[in-house]
């Protein structure tokens with residue numbers, strides 16, 4: 455039997471979380487219709503354990519709202535919680551994986567903003583300790599600990615640890631839905647690329663340096679196959695056309711249900727970071743349209759930015775710009791340059 459409090463939480467985890475509700479001490483755990491056990495661990499943090507756990511049981515961290523205004527994936531995760539709670543008999547979801555659901559920056563979600571003081575997705579891997587007075591610092595530390603505790607009980611078999619961090623983009627993109635894979639120095643897995651293909655992610659960006667994102671943290675510190683998904687444009691809660699996100703939603707549900715999924719007809723194209731635009735001073739000029747879509751290609755010899763004596767001129771036959779932003783502080787990255795590496799990358803998957 456389930457209590458009313460539990461129904462309120464699992465039927466609409468987003469509304470429950472935004473309202474600042476917390477379960478009473480004796481109501482933090484329970485059992486779903488299909489026998490999966492749930493535990494409320496923290497505000498916006500909910501763990502599920504399937505009815506049976508074996509040596510190779512997969513552990514999946516699914517997060518959204520690390521940027522508070524990226525509403526569509528937050529709504530998708532809230533529905534996912536509801537469907538797991540209902541169990542497969544009621545048209546819900548049969549869970550075969552351990553699952554940690556995380557709604558990231560809950561305070562920013564309440565304010566309908568990206569963040570209050572600092573971009574939470576730049577504070578992981580310990581960087582929060584450098585900004586201890588930031589509103590986001592304690593949350594970054596708490597989400598690191600939540601991931602560490604969750605994966606501490608996870609199988610160490612290859613492919614058993616996953617992290618899908620779902621975002622939406624502000625900027626238009628030549629590839630509407632794309633993924634970012636963190637750089638850990640380890641080879642990329644075929645399972646992840648096939649999953650991204652199933653999720654209808656058309657492009658993958660490979661970082662070549664370490665970052666401070668949540669997916670980088672779980673890849674590095676928890677040994678997870680981790681990705682950041684950029685799933686299209688930001689809209690307020692309730693105004694999202696969730697069908698536009700069906701590819702990622704269905705692929706995540708297949709992963710959690712332990713269904714092998716549909717073999718993707720198309721693997722994503724792959725792009726590797728080869729350089730960056732660096733803002734040296736306030737004289738920095740970005741010589742592309744302010745709203746240039748991500749992954750827009752530029753031909754060799756194109757001047758993309760200048761700043762005093764600094765020039766960025768395209769030196770390969772084709773380079774594409776990603777996340778251009780001239781408004782960053784001097785000394786920071788004002789954009790990434792990528793080149794296509796699809797054939798090489800897909801031939802090296804393990």
Ligand SMILES: [Zn+2]
Nearest residue numbers: 521524621622
């Ligand atoms: Zn985001």
